[in-house]
Every structure is written in C-alpha cells, then in structure tokens.
Amino acid sequence: MIAIRADRSRLWTVLGLLVLLHFAVRPRLGYPAIAPDFLLLALMLYAIRSRPGAAAVAGFLVGLVGDAVTPARVGAGALAHTLVGYLAAWGRAVFFPDNLFVNGLVIALGVWVRNAVQLLASGPAPGGLRLGLLVYAPLQALTTALMAALVLVVFQRWLDIRLEA
Amino acid sequence: MPPQSDRALLRRDNVLFSLCVILSAAMLLRPELGERVTGAIRATVLRPFLQIQEWSEAGRTSRASFDRLRGERDSAAYAAQFLPSLRAENQRLRALLGLGARVRVPYVAAEVLHQSTPTDGRTLLLSAGARAGVQPFDPVVGAEGLVGVVRVVEAERAIAWTWTHPEFRASAYTVPGGVFGVVGPALQITGSELLLQLRGVAIRDSVPNGTLVVTSGLGGVYPQGIPIGTVIGPGQEETGWERVYVLRPAASPEEASQVLILRAPAERVPEGAFGPDSLP
Numbered sequence: 510m511i512a513i514r515a516d517r518s519r520l521w522t523v524l525g526l527l528v529l530l531h532f533a534v535r536p537r538l539g540y541p542a543i544a545p546d547f548l549l550l551a552l553m554l555y556a557i558r559s560r561p562g563a564a565a566v567a568g569f570l571v572g573l574v575g576d577a578v579t580p581a582r583v584g585a586g587a588l589a590h591t592l593v594g595y596l597a598a599w600g601r602a603v604f605f606p607d608n609l610f611v612n613g614l615v616i617a618l619g620v621w622v623r624n625a626v627q628l629l630a631s632g633p634a635p636g637g638l639r640l641g642l643l644v645y646a647p648l649q650a651l652t653t654a655l656m657a658a659l660v661l662v663v664f665q666r667w668l669d670i671r672l673e674a
Numbered sequence: 675m676p677p678q679s680d681r682a683l684l685r686r687d688n689v690l691f692s693l694c695v696i697l698s699a700a701m702l703l704r705p706e707l708g709e710r711v712t713g714a715i716r717a718t719v720l721r722p723f724l725q726i727q728e729w730s731e732a733g734r735t736s737r738a739s740f741d742r743l744r745g746e747r748d749s750a751a752y753a754a755q756f757l758p759s760l761r762a763e764n765q766r767l768r769a770l771l772g773l774g775a776r777v778r779v780p781y782v783a784a785e786v787l788h789q790s791t792p793t794d795g796r797t798l799l800l801s802a803g804a805r806a807g808v809q810p811f812d813p814v815v816g817a818e819g820l821v822g823v824v825r826v827v828e829a830e831r832a833i834a835w836t837w838t839h840p841e842f843r844a845s846a847y848t849v850p851g852g853v854f855g856v857v858g859p860a861l862q863i864t865g866s867e868l869l870l871q872l873r874g875v876a877i878r879d880s881v882p883n884g885t886l887v888v889t890s891g892l893g894g895v896y897p898q899g900i901p902i903g904t905v906i907g908p909g910q911e912e913t914g915w916e917r918v919y920v921l922r923p924a925a926s927p928e929e930a931s932q933v934l935i936l937r938a939p940a941e942r943v944p945e946g947a948f949g950p951d952s953l954p
Contacts, residue, residue, distance in 0.1 A: 561691060581839065586791055588702065
C-alpha cells in the first residue's frame, strides 16, 4: 500500500519541473500526438493528493492552458481536464494504487479519458474518432504512463511515496 | 452519514466542480469569450513557456531535419540551374502577350509549436506574428502544399486553422482538367484517415483518380496553384446536384515542423501589369 504524505513544497517543485519538461523536452520526444503529456501527468499527481474540488479547479486551469495553445474548440480542453482531475481525486479511494503498475494504469486511463472527452466535445473532424481514440490516445497513454513511472521512481522520496511490492 | 465538516467539504467540492464545468460549457457555447481568455493567457502566463518551446523546437528541427534539408537544398539547387532560362522565356512570352511582370509573393518562415492535446493539428501555433508582418487570412504552406490559413495574430505568434479544421474551405481546381470546386475536410465519425473532399463539382464533370487539385485563387485568400491534394476516388453524394471527390492531402499539418506564411495572399494585379486593351 502506498503511504502518501507528500510535502507540499516538494510536490510543487516536481509539478513545476514537469511543466518545464512539457515545454522544453516534449517537443524533442517525437511525434506530438503520442509524446507523453507532462501537464496531464502533473495534474494527475496533484489530483490524487488533493480534494476533488481543488483537483477540478487545477484541471480547469490546465485545460485552459491547453485550449490557449490549441484553440480548435476553446472550452473542450478545460471541460476534459476538469472531469479528469475531479474523477482522479475521487478515484483514488477506488483505485488507490498499491504498486507502480496500477499507478501507471490510472494515469494512462486519465490520458485516454481526457482525449476521448476532448475529441467528443470538439466535434467531428477528418480521421474521425477511431484514429484518435484507438490509435493515438492509447499510445499517448502508454508513453505518459511510462514517464509517470519514471517520475515516481526518481522522485519517490520527494513525493514521499512508499511503493511496496 | 458523514460529519458536518465533511459534508461542507463535499459541498464545496461539488460547487467548485460544477463551476468549472459551467465555465467550460460557456466557453464552448460562446467561442468569442473563450478566445479572449485564452488570448490573454498566451500573452501573459504562457509567454515564457512558449518561448522555451520555440527554442526547443528550433533545436530539434535543426538537428533532426539537417540531412533532409541538405537533400532538399541539393534538389532545389539542381532545379534552380534551369531557372534563368525559364525566367527569360517567361518574360519573353509575357512581353509578347503584353503582360507585366509576374506578381511575387513574399513570405515569412515560422516554426510550428506542436502541442500534446488530441486536437493539435486542427490549429497550429506558429512562431511568427504581427512583428514579422503576419496578418489574418495569410495562407500557410509547407514544402508539400497547402497547410492552412492564419486566423489569429499576436505580436510574436500566430494561430493558423489547418485544412483539418471543420470550418476550413478553399476554392480549387484540378490539374489537368480545370474542374472547379470547393475543398474542405472530409468530416467523419468512424474514419481512420485524414482526408479532404472536393465538393461542388458539376455533374457533367468527372475527375479521374490521381488528378492533382490546386488552389484556384478565387476568393482572394489563397494564391493560385498551391497543391492541396490528389483525387483518390468519388465521395458520397447526398444532395444529387453535385459530384464529390475524396482527396489525399498533399501536406500533413500534424507532421509539419516548419511552414511558410505567405504575406501577400491575393494575386493583386499591379498597375501596368496588363497592356492597354487592344480592342476598339
């Protein structure tokens, strides 16, 4: 079982680092549609340590940032991230990840749900939903989950997470 | 039953969640409201981060595309060997027809700042803005063909709608054949390939597969002759008064890393381009 006693200042440092990685490193990680989403990863790490209301607000803000840089349908990103943040905060009681694999699985699910809600809210587009939901979203979920595992292992002490076998 | 304090926290959580959902829905229903908010975010909070991304993109493209660019440069240099003779021939023919010099289209080169959201590609954030002379409705082209059109211009950046945006349209014609129509994205729910449609083709006209479709210049937004795509088959006709053709696009916005923004989109006819009318 994971004991979560995260020191807030250390948590904010890790979140800040993820935001920097999102803008400085992600562009170098290949095809943008499947590169890990560090902002969503930061949101998930914050959400599973916060109350649902705060997680929803954080999700809304992260979604607004996403809408600001890809304004195909402003509001769709905010809505998707709000839902993911809120559900992740509630879901910790259900999922409560007790190992690295489950932790990654929850984050991967968050990526897929975010993509699904955002695509549905953005309306039809060439390529349809199949390409986005069955090809790009799972691949991005996988890369983000792998990055999450790496972050959790590297910052295990900073995040005060105890990962038991 | 949860204690009073827990219930208050629960209520606060639900209120905050509902508020966020309502604000998101308001932006979805009133895009002009959302665009004002996101514009302000880009100009303030996001500005340093976008600058970092711009440096990162520039570093990546300069490394990754070096070999490709060298190949393209060699091809361009080879092709350019024949340009002087072509130019001279063109001038000679124009002089014979009484035409003035061909209008040149200036351009601004820009990096594409791709994002990780699933709708990236419908719009592109470009690293050149008003300071570089970019204006709304300037066409955006890649090495392969038309990518989109600039819609929002800020001081240092611009946002372009690509051909995958549901509201994208361009007047076009086929080469060869000269069959005119309007190109837009092939919107679908269950598809798995990014395709375009050539609509509004007269029933009497038919276009064989493999025909190139280029911009017509009508409408004053896109210059004439930019490749848009290639016909790969007939599309589904719903109205019965037109033919619809499915196109494989020439340029992929999701893969574009560098683009050109054409600064004088409309082929305006300069003074003296045409000689005096020879008719009495």
